[in-house]
Amino acid sequence: MIDYRDFADLIANEHLETEILQGTGKAYGLELSIKKQVGTVHGWFNYTYSRSLRKIEGISGNRWYPSNFDKPHDLSLVTNFQINKRNTISLNFVYSTGRAITVPVDRHRLENLFLVLNYSDRNEFRSPDYHRLDVAYTLGQGFRKSRKFKTSWTFSVYNLYARRNAFSIYVVQESFSEPKIKRLSILGNAFPSLTFNFELL
Numbered sequence: 001m002i003d004y005r006d007f008a009d010l011i012a013n014e015h016l017e018t019e020i021l022q023g024t025g026k027a028y029g030l031e032l033s034i035k036k037q038v039g040t041v042h043g044w045f046n047y048t049y050s051r052s053l054r055k056i057e058g059i060s061g062n063r064w065y066p067s068n069f070d071k072p073h074d075l076s077l078v079t080n081f082q083i084n085k086r087n088t089i090s091l092n093f094v095y096s097t098g099r100a101i102t103v104p105v106d107r108h109r110l111e112n113l114f115l116v117l118n119y120s121d122r123n124e125f126r127s128p129d130y131h132r133l134d135v136a137y138t139l140g141q142g143f144r145k146s147r148k149f150k151t152s153w154t155f156s157v158y159n160l161y162a163r164r165n166a167f168s169i170y171v172v173q174e175s176f177s178e179p180k181i182k183r184l185s186i187l188g189n190a191f192p193s194l195t196f197n198f199e200l201l
Helices: none
Strands: 002-004 020-036 041-056 073-082 087-096 104-110 114-119 130-140 149-158 166-172 180-185 191-200
Touching (some): 002 041
Antiparallel strands (some): 002 020, 041 073, 104 114
16 A cells, blocks of 8 residues: 655655655455335435555554545435325435544644644544435326326425535644634535426336
């Protein structure tokens, strides 16, 4: 496995190979899936436990550390309530462990002018866990054997409880001010939508 050395110089560097270290990696895990396909209430539940670790001389004291792809827990739950042939309510819940990140753990000043940050070991911390709930209501057309197509309308709300899931975590340090850890969220609100569905039989 390869990874960048600490504080690698990547901007306009014509010799990126000098910023790369080589070591070993390991990955393991398990998956569980349960499905219910008949009845008024049906759906599925998926869960994955997985680890992705690396050990590279010169990073994190030569100890095993989580790779950028390490995400121990990942689950999804989809439930459909078939009220009748025309009306369906669907719920979709997803959850996953936050990304492994490297953040400043302390700081010190040089000559009372420059603030220097001291970072944690590689990927020692994690961004907040990701989770959201989506809900949808589908209204279909009346049943007719003579029809060669069917239509329906779906009203849905993405991220129902408007969680501001972190897309990335980064540090902002302006001149003569204390560093601040910022969180960038994308689609951090509830988003409604209306969809017209058309299907040939």
